[in-house]
Amino acid sequence: DGGITQSPKYLFRKEGQNVTLSCEQNLNHDAMYWYRQDPGQGLRLIYYSQIVNDFQKGDIAEGYSVSREKKESFPLTVTSAQKNPTAFYLCASSIRDRVYEQYFGPGTRLTVT
């Protein structure tokens, strides 16, 4: 079955540590996205990538970094510079330029203490 995998479901880290969230897709999609979800704020775009080895900042990229070395993978690193990293993170993918047809992963809930 094709889909998007995010692991782990729950992640705990100490403040000051970088942490990398994984996102893998086997849908053969060119484009991938990372969103952050906070209570009462909907989804906000962190980074997106329309093709391998290329990515663009979204609305709230500060304190985050990404890489896109493979079509199937788009890991997100939450750095110590992110002031409020505790949130629910969702990864999505789509056919390139068809941003209106995104498929979402199950999400990773990150808690930083």
Next chain:
Amino acid sequence: AQKVTQAQTEISVVEKEDVTLDCVYETRDTTYYLFWYKQPPSGELVFLIRRNSFDEQNEISGRYSWNFQKSTSSFNFTITASQVVDSAVYFCALSHSGGYQKVTFGTGTKLQVIP
């Protein structure tokens, strides 16, 4: 700029009642897409429907129906005879067509269906 407003933060209904979730959008473009997603407690967003701006026909899918009205910039979602499994957060979203155009999400409406 584009914006999606879901004024209802939380709604509670008793099972079998009908419920309508409101969505109002703002955009300057004439060509755009509107969506509804469901987010159950498990967290994954489930796509429900996509509508393009040129198609104002209402749509019905089982107990779900959608009312798209360009005159009022609204895309409301009605669940008929609600069930406990409908309990979730529902997001309305907007995107434009052509090249990369990001999706703008509303803040979501949490629906609780009480047995």
